[in-house]
Amino acid sequence: MSSLLQRLKEQQRDLEQEEIQKPDSKIINKFRKDSSGKSKREATKAKSPKEEKYEQIKTRLQNELIKEIKDEDEEGIEKKIEEIASNVLKEETEIKPQEKQRMIRELIDEATGFGPLNDLLVDDDITEIMVNGPDQVYVEKKGKIELSDLKFRDDQHVMNIIEKIVAPLGRRIDESSPMVDARLPDGSRVNAIIPPLALNGPTITIRKFSSDPFTIDDLISFGTLTQEMATFLDACVKAKLNMFVSGGTGSGKTTTLNVLSSFIPSDERIITIEDAAELQLGQEHVVSLETRPPNLEGKGEITIRDLVRNSLRMRPERIVVGEVRGAEALDMLQAMNTGHDGSLGTGHANSPRDMISRLETMVLMAGIELPVRAIREQIAGALDVIVHQSRLRDGSRKITSITEVLGLEGDTIVLQEIFTFKQTGVDEEGKILGQLVPTGIKPHFYERLETSGIHIPSSIFIPGGEW
Numbered sequence: 001m002s003s004l005l006q007r008l009k010e011q012q013r014d015l016e017q018e019e020i021q022k023p024d025s026k027i028i029n030k031f032r033k034d035s036s037g038k039s040k041r042e043a044t045k046a047k048s049p050k051e052e053k054y055e056q057i058k059t060r061l062q063n064e065l066i067k068e069i070k071d072e073d074e075e076g077i078e079k080k081i082e083e084i085a086s087n088v089l090k091e092e093t094e095i096k097p098q099e100k101q102r103m104i105r106e107l108i109d110e111a112t113g114f115g116p117l118n119d120l121l122v123d124d125d126i127t128e129i130m131v132n133g134p135d136q137v138y139v140e141k142k143g144k145i146e147l148s149d150l151k152f153r154d155d156q157h158v159m160n161i162i163e164k165i166v167a168p169l170g171r172r173i174d175e176s177s178p179m180v181d182a183r184l185p186d187g188s189r190v191n192a193i194i195p196p197l198a199l200n201g202p203t204i205t206i207r208k209f210s211s212d213p214f215t216i217d218d219l220i221s222f223g224t225l226t227q228e229m230a231t232f233l234d235a236c237v238k239a240k241l242n243m244f245v246s247g248g249t250g251s252g253k254t255t256t257l258n259v260l261s262s263f264i265p266s267d268e269r270i271i272t273i274e275d276a277a278e279l280q281l282g283q284e285h286v287v288s289l290e291t292r293p294p295n296l297e298g299k300g301e302i303t304i305r306d307l308v309r310n311s312l313r314m315r316p317e318r319i320v321v322g323e324v325r326g327a328e329a330l331d332m333l334q335a336m337n338t339g340h341d342g343s344l345g346t347g348h349a350n351s352p353r354d355m356i357s358r359l360e361t362m363v364l365m366a367g368i369e370l371p372v373r374a375i376r377e378q379i380a381g382a383l384d385v386i387v388h389q390s391r392l393r394d395g396s397r398k399i400t401s402i403t404e405v406l407g408l409e410g411d412t413i414v415l416q417e418i419f420t421f422k423q424t425g426v427d428e429e430g431k432i433l434g435q436l437v438p439t440g441i442k443p444h445f446y447e448r449l450e451t452s453g454i455h456i457p458s459s460i461f462i463p464g465g466e467w
């Protein structure tokens with residue numbers, strides 16, 4: 001008890017000290033870094049005299065600001081920078097008024113948010129931001145990747161933003177740890193990788209967090225799946241089938257997993273396990289677990305596998321794993337085979353069949369010598385449904401297949417497709433045309449749905465059928 005009290009006191013003291021140091025050191029460090037150490041690549045990159053001048057004035061202004069700004073809050077800083085900068089710049093005749101405006105904007109961005117990224121971060125139409133070094137920033141808008149006209153000043157400028165993102169999380173980025181995963185305060189996922197590994201210069205990839213996740217109705221209206229498919233998937237989840245969402249990176253697996261999870265009845269205890277929490281379940285009884293990377297000394301890592309194992313001791317009724325990538329596949333399959341029905345997960349694969357063979361490989365990663373047949377038995381016994389999703393060339397996401405895992409025949413896992421996407425063509429604008437249709441096969445577990453009291457009309461499995 002007393003030691004706990006002591007710890008709390010210490011923590012409080014630390015926090016207070018941080019508070020005291022915070023205001024000016026944060027801002028001053030920010031500006032200092034800007035005007036110091038340039039990378040080798042930049043040193044060799046010639047600047048036009050105009051750019052030189054701009055930088056010179058900006059550096060002078062930064063020094064001025066460091067002296068003037070003490071402990072204002074974010075809004076205060078903005079006002080102060082405007083004020084001081086406008087005053088200093090009034091006497092400058094060598095740069096144009098637009099450039100002065102730009103400089104003030106940049107200074108404010110650098111002192112407050114995430115620099116040039118701010119505008120992209122607040123734009124709700126943008127779902128992904130890709131910074132490939134200072135001169136090239138791509139964004140994803142409505143499923144399409146496009147080049148933005150945004151540029152950073154130089155490598156150091158991008159580095160500063162990365163540091164700003166990772167520092168509050170106690171992580172660092174430098175030559176000895178040149179790759180880092182982090183999260184913005186709003187929940188967006190960030191990956192950064194820097195030279196010498198990244199040849200374009202410091203590279204940032206941001207998957208923006210949507211505070212308002214897509215619902216089943218959204219996915220239906222986007223054409224990701226049909227109402228019939230939605231009815232079917234809802235029944236599968238409610239009947240506690242074990243399901244996997246497969247697909248490529250960015251195909252919308254996590255989004256679909258979130259929607260599938262929303263079908264879980266609200267009286268069941270759900271445990272979610274993720275590398276970076278992305279799932280946003282609406283149910284009340286949800287326990288969310290998140291992995292932890294190793295610390296600077298390489299210790300203390302907690303993996304998905306550790307969390308899956310731990311979750312089994314937490315009386316789960318549903319286990320939802322964000323992405324299954326390695327040895328945890330074995331634990332998950334074992335759990336599914338031993339009464340933890342209704343588990344959900346995603347995995348990276350090019351087709352439902354590919355998902356199966358990848359699961360085999362993942363199980364082998366657990367380091368247990370299992371004969372292939374035994375692994376296949378595990379998979380066939382555990383998994384009921386694979387929902388395969390694709391990002392099509394036109395940027396749209398579609399559930400291109402819903403496949404039932406039938407079982408083992410000889411050495412082969414037998415799959416049968418229940419719903420499929422039939423592409424019919426491409427229109428003038430490159431939009432992919434086609435239909436999501438039932439294949440005409442009624443799943444073997446249809447009886448199981450019925451016996452668990454979930455009734456769906458069998459006509460939804462008939463192509464062109466009315467229901």
Ligand SMILES: Nc1ncnc2c1ncn2[C@@H]1O[C@H](COP(=O)(O)OP(=O)(O)O)[C@@H](O)[C@H]1O
Pocket residue numbers: 127128143208210219222224247248249250251252253254255256396397398
């Ligand atoms: N059905 C969909 N239609 C359109 N965009 C989608 C859809 N599902 C996801 N997205 C968008 O695609 C991006 C990637 O989605 P995500 O679910 O994280 O993919 P994954 O988990 O496969 O990498 C996100 O920006 C998300 O908003």
Ligand SMILES: [Mg+2]
Pocket residue numbers: 253254255323
């Ligand atoms: Mg994902």
